[in-house]
Amino acid sequence: MVILVVITGKEGMIRIILARKATPKEESKYYEYIKKRLKEILAFKDDDILDIPEMTDKQLSKLQPSHLRNPDNYRPVKKKICMYIDADVLEWYKGDGEKGYQTRMNQVLRQNMIHESTPAYGKAKNTSDDEKDSSLPNNLD
16 A cells, blocks of 8 residues: 655645555554445445435426536547548638647537537427428439
8 A cells, every 4th residue: 555645736736745655554544444434334324315305397307417507617528539621621720820720620510519409499390391491402302
């Protein structure tokens, strides 16, 4: 077992002050603490939370993911991909300089995703086959 002595600083920075192997006495104290906590956890009964009222359907309908309530706190998981993009599109995004073009492209994709997934209130989509979509070319009918 290793003991770390750390301090936290600005913006969650962690600075390790000391790292060393624990003495047998320190290890036994740690294991005693773990045993004690394990007993507390196992002794916890579900009826300890019975006084919490069940949420109503109205309350449940108002729940939102945290990134919708406060978009500034939303940090999506990033995935690395390989994607072919038209050269002129890439050059246009890189036009302001090398830095930040991928972020700008991601922002445009996110705006489009949100726009596509947001219902258009007051604009009922026509699902009947009788009326043709005027945005389609005639040869696709």
